[in-house]
Amino acid sequence: xxxxxxxxxxxxxxxxxxxxxxQTVSELLIDLSEYVNLTSAAAPALARTQRQPPKPPPxxxxxxxxxxxxxxxxxxxxxxxxxxxxxxxxxxxxAELTREQGLQYYRTMQTxxxxxxxxxxxxxxxxxxxxxxxxxxxxxxxxxxxxxxxxSDHLITAYRAHGxxxxxxxxxxxxLAELTGRKGGVAKGKGGSMHMYAPHFYGGNGxxxxxVPLGAGIALACQYQGNNQICVTLYxxxxxxxxxxFESFNMAALWKLPCIFICENNKYGMGTSVERxxxxxxxxxxxxxxxxxxxxxxxxLCVREATKFAADHCRSGKGPIIMELQTYRYxxxxxxxxxxxxxxxxxxxxxxxxxxxxxxxxxRMLSNNMASAEEFKEIDIEIRKEVxxxxxxxxxxxxxxxxxxxxxxxxxxxxxxxxxxxxxxxxKSTS
Amino acid sequence: xxxxxxxxxxxxxxxxxxxxxxGSAFSPAEDxxxxxxxLKCFLRSGKNAVSALRRREFHRSAPAAxxxxxxxxxxxxxxxxxxxxxxxxxxxEEVAQYDGAYKVSRGLWKKYGDKRIIDTPITEMGFAGIxxxxxxxxxxxxxxxxxxxxxxxxIDQVINSAAKTYYMSAGLQPVPIxxxxxxxxxxxxxxxxxxxxxxxxxxxxxxxxxxxWNSEDAKGLxxxxxxxxxxxxxxxxxxxxxxxxxxxxxSQSKDFTVPIGKAKVERQGNHVTVVSxxxxxxxxxxxxxxxxxxxxxxxxxxxxxxxxxxxxxIETSVMKTNHLVTVEGGWPQFGVGAEICARIMEGPAFNxxxxxxxxxxxxxxxxxYAKILEDHSLPQIKDIIFSIKKTLNV
Numbered sequence: 001x002x003x004x005x006x007x008x009x010x011x012x013x014x015x016x017x018x019x020x021x022x023q024t025v026s027e028l029l030i031d032l033s034e035y036v037n038l039t040s041a042a043a044p045a046l047a048r049t050q051r052q053p054p055k056p057p058p059x060x061x062x063x064x065x066x067x068x069x070x071x072x073x074x075x076x077x078x079x080x081x082x083x084x085x086x087x088x089x090x091x092x093x094x095a096e097l098t099r100e101q102g103l104q105y106y107r108t109m110q111t112x113x114x115x116x117x118x119x120x121x122x123x124x125x126x127x128x129x130x131x132x133x134x135x136x137x138x139x140x141x142x143x144x145x146x147x148x149x150x151x152s153d154h155l156i157t158a159y160r161a162h163g164x165x166x167x168x169x170x171x172x173x174x175x176l177a178e179l180t181g182r183k184g185g186v187a188k189g190k191g192g193s194m195h196m197y198a199p200h201f202y203g204g205n206g207x208x209x210x211x212v213p214l215g216a217g218i219a220l221a222c223q224y225q226g227n228n229q230i231c232v233t234l235y236x237x238x239x240x241x242x243x244x245x246f247e248s249f250n251m252a253a254l255w256k257l258p259c260i261f262i263c264e265n266n267k268y269g270m271g272t273s274v275e276r277x278x279x280x281x282x283x284x285x286x287x288x289x290x291x292x293x294x295x296x297x298x299x300x301l302c303v304r305e306a307t308k309f310a311a312d313h314c315r316s317g318k319g320p321i322i323m324e325l326q327t328y329r330y331x332x333x334x335x336x337x338x339x340x341x342x343x344x345x346x347x348x349x350x351x352x353x354x355x356x357x358x359x360x361x362x363x364r365m366l367s368n369n370m371a372s373a374e375e376f377k378e379i380d381i382e383i384r385k386e387v388x389x390x391x392x393x394x395x396x397x398x399x400x401x402x403x404x405x406x407x408x409x410x411x412x413x414x415x416x417x418x419x420x421x422x423x424x425x426x427x428k429s430t431s
Numbered sequence: 432x433x434x435x436x437x438x439x440x441x442x443x444x445x446x447x448x449x450x451x452x453x454g455s456a457f458s459p460a461e462d463x464x465x466x467x468x469x470l471k472c473f474l475r476s477g478k479n480a481v482s483a484l485r486r487r488e489f490h491r492s493a494p495a496a497x498x499x500x501x502x503x504x505x506x507x508x509x510x511x512x513x514x515x516x517x518x519x520x521x522x523x524e525e526v527a528q529y530d531g532a533y534k535v536s537r538g539l540w541k542k543y544g545d546k547r548i549i550d551t552p553i554t555e556m557g558f559a560g561i562x563x564x565x566x567x568x569x570x571x572x573x574x575x576x577x578x579x580x581x582x583x584x585x586i587d588q589v590i591n592s593a594a595k596t597y598y599m600s601a602g603l604q605p606v607p608i609x610x611x612x613x614x615x616x617x618x619x620x621x622x623x624x625x626x627x628x629x630x631x632x633x634x635x636x637x638x639x640x641x642x643x644w645n646s647e648d649a650k651g652l653x654x655x656x657x658x659x660x661x662x663x664x665x666x667x668x669x670x671x672x673x674x675x676x677x678x679x680x681x682s683q684s685k686d687f688t689v690p691i692g693k694a695k696v697e698r699q700g701n702h703v704t705v706v707s708x709x710x711x712x713x714x715x716x717x718x719x720x721x722x723x724x725x726x727x728x729x730x731x732x733x734x735x736x737x738x739x740x741x742x743x744x745i746e747t748s749v750m751k752t753n754h755l756v757t758v759e760g761g762w763p764q765f766g767v768g769a770e771i772c773a774r775i776m777e778g779p780a781f782n783x784x785x786x787x788x789x790x791x792x793x794x795x796x797x798x799x800y801a802k803i804l805e806d807h808s809l810p811q812i813k814d815i816i817f818s819i820k821k822t823l824n825v
Binding site for chain 2: 154156186187188189190191195197198202203205206207210212213214215216217218219220221222224225231243244247248250251254255404407408409410411412413416418423431
C-alpha cells in the first residue's frame with residue numbers, strides 16, 4: 001500500500017513538477033484532485049499558470065504550490081462536551097477555526113514540542129543541568145489558553161513552565177539560553193528552568209502549589225485596579241491537594257476575584273498516579289463552591305473554547321472558576337525520571353498515536369482542506385531551524401559574568417556590599 | 432464620638448503625657464477647643480500649664496514636640512501612606528472592622544473602606560501568597576500577621592515567593608511588600624506565641640528586616656518600608672504599642688522617614704557600647720541610667736534595622752569604647768548578637784576590643800507561662816548591668 005502510494009505520488013510529482021510527494025492516502029487524493037482540476041478543460045489557462053518551475057536546489061525553501069483560493073478559509077468543528085460542576089451551561093460544543101488560526105496554533109504547539117525535545121537532547125548532553133520538567137504532550141493546553149486570553153491578561157504556572165514561557169512571549173532562544181545558564185537567557189542565567197518571567201507572566205515557580213495564592217493575588221490586583229484583566233493560575237494534579245489551594249479558593253470566591261484556576265491533570269504527580277494521591281480525582285469539583293469544568297486538554301479547540309467561557313465568567317464579575325484539563329506528558333516528571341516505572345510504555349504509545357495534540361489539529365485541518373501537507377512540512381522545517389539556531393545560541397553564548405553574582409538583590413536601592421565566602425571577599429550588589 | 436478623633440474627647444490632664452491619636456490634621460474647631468482647654472488649665476495650674484501651652488499651638492504650625500504611643504505612630508504612618516499612594520492597601524486578620532487585633536489599624540477601615548483595608552480569613556499561607564501576588568502585579572500591600580509566630584505558616588511565601596524573586600528573575604520582577612506584626616515575647620502568652628523571628632528572617636538575602644524601638648522609629652521606618660520597592664519584614668513589639676514617646680517636630684511631617692539600614696546612637700558614652708533592638712533598647716537605657724550613677728557611661732546603640740545591619744555604626748562606637756555588649760530578646764544560638772560578634776571579629780573594631788563581646792539574650796528554652804518563670808526567661812535590667820560590669824571587669 002505504501003509502495004503504491006509512493007509510486008503514484010512520485011509520478012504525480014514528475015508530472016506537475018512538485019517537489020514533495022503525498023505521505024498519506026488522503027494527501028494523495030488531494031493532490032490528484034488538484035491535478036484533475038488543473039488539467040480540466042474548464043480551466044486551461046489556470047493549468048498553464050500553475051505549472052511549477054524546475055526543482056529548486058536542495059536546502060532552499062519549498063514553494064507552496066497552491067493558492068489560497070483552494071483552501072477552506074474557515075470550518076466549524078464539533079468538540080467534546082465538558083463535564084460541568086455548578087454550571088447550568090458550559091462552553092460551546094462547536095469551535096470555529098480559521099485557516100490562519102489553525103496554522104498559528106500548529107506553529108505554536110510544534111515550536112513548543114521541538115523546543116522541549118531539544119531541551120531533552122541538551123540535558124542528555126549535560127549542557128542543561130539541575131531540574132528540567134518537559135511539557136511535550138501538553139502543548140494544547142498552553143496554546144489553547146493563550147488563544148483565548150489577551151496579552152494583557154496574566155498567567156502564572158508551576159515548574160513545567162517552558163511552554164507557557166513561550167506562549168507568553170519569550171523567544172525560544174532566550175528560553176534555551178536560560179536552561180543552559182547563559183547570559184542571554186531570559187533571566188540572565190540566574191533563574192534556570194523554573195524561574196523564567198515575562199510581562200504578565202509570573203513564572204515558573206518551584207514550590208508545589210505556592211503559585212496558586214500568588215495567582216489569586218494577581219487577580220486581586222486586577223480587580224483592585226479595575227482593568228478588566230484576569231489571571232490564569234495553573235497547577236497540577238499533584239498540587240491539587242495542597243492546603244494553600246483551598247485557602248486561595250476560599251478567598252477568591254469570597255471576594256469574587258477574576259481568577260481562572262486551571263488544573264493540568266496529566267494523571268501523575270511525579271511517580272504517583274492520581275488514584276493513589278487523591279481521595280477525589282474529580283479535580284474540577286474540588287473547588288466545592290466554585291463552578292468547574294472538565295475539559296479535553298489534548299484538543300486545542302476544546303481548551304480554547306473552555307478558556308473563553310471561563311474568561312467571560314470572570315470578567316463578568318461572577319468570581320473565580322476552575323478548569324480541569326485532562327492531558328498527558330510524554331516525558332517523565334523531570335529529566336531524572338525515565339517515566340516508565342509507574343506507567344507502561346504501551347500507555348504512552350497509545351496516547352501518542354491516538355491523542356497527540358499536534359496530530360489531532362493537523363488531521364483536522366488536512367481532512368477539511370484547510371491547509372496542505374507541504375505547508376505543515378514547511379512550518380516544521382522553519383521551526384526546526386528556529387530551534388536549531390536557538391540551541392546554537394544557547395550553547396555558544398557565554399555564561400553570565402561574575403560581576404553579576406550579587407546583583408538584583410534589591411530593586412531601586414543604592415548599591416550595597418555583599419559578603420563573599422570569606423571576610424576578605426567583599427562583593428558589590430547593584431539593583 | 433468617633434474613633435478617629437480621640438483627641439477631642441480627652442480631658443485636659445496635663446500631668447499625663449498626651450496621646451495625639453490618629454489625627455494629623457488640625458481644624459479650626461479643634462483649635463478653638465484646644466485653646467479653651469489650655470486657657471482653663473492655665474488659669475488653674477500655672478507653670479505646668481505654660482509649658483503645656485507652648486506644646487499646644489496658638490498658631491497653626493505643628494507643635495515643637497508631642498507625645499505619641501508606638502501604636503498611634505504606626506497608625507499614622509499607615510494612614511499617611513494609604514493617603515499618599517493609591518496602590519497601598521492593608522490586609523490581615525481583624526485589621527478592618529475590628530480595628531486591628533491590637534488596634535494598630537484603628538480608624539483606617541472607616542476612612543478607607545473595604546477595598547483598601549481587607550479582613551482575611553485565618554489562612555496565613557493563602558493570604559500572604561495573595562499579598563505577594565498582588566505586589567508582583569503592581570500593588571503595594573501591607574500584609575499583617577497577627578503575630579510573627581503565625582508567619583511560620585506562610586514563611587514559604589515570604590522567603591521563596593517574595594524575597595528571592597527579584598534575584599531569580601534577574602531584575603524582571605520586583606516585589607514591593609511589607610510584612611508587619613508583633614514579634615517576640617508578650618506577657619503570659621506562653622511558648623507558641625512568644626518567639627522572636629529577627630534571626631530567622633535576617634538570615635535571608637532579598638529581605639530587609641526592620642525592628643523599631645520608639646514611636647519615631649515606628650513611624651519613620653514603617654513609612655520607609657512601605658515606600659521601599661522590596662520585601663520588608665517589619666518586626667513590632669506588642670509590649671511597646673502602648674508606650675508613649677516624644678515625637679520631634681520633623682517627625683510630625685507627612686514625609687518623615689527613617690532610613691532603613693542606619694542605626695542610631697540613643698545615648699552617648701565612652702566606656703562600653705551596648706547594642707540592642709526593639710523593646711530592649713529601653714532596658715539598655717534604664718541600665719545605662721543606673722550605671723551612670725556609678726560612673727560607667729554606656730553608649731547605647733539602637734540597631735533599628737537588623738538586615739542590612741549597620742555594622743559600621745557599631746564598629747565606630749566600639750573603636751571608641753573598646754567594649755561591646757549586645758542585648759536581645761531572642762534565643763542565643765545563631766541570633767542577632769551572634770551575628771554582631773562574628774561581624775565585629777571580621778572587621779577593624781576587633782583590634783580595639785579590650786575584652787570579648789558579651790551577648791545578653793533570652794534563655795534558650797521555649798517560653799514558659801508562669802510569671803516568675805517568664806520573667807526569668809528574658810533579659811532583665813539587672814542582667815544587662817551585670818553583663819556590662821563583667822565585660823568591663825568591674
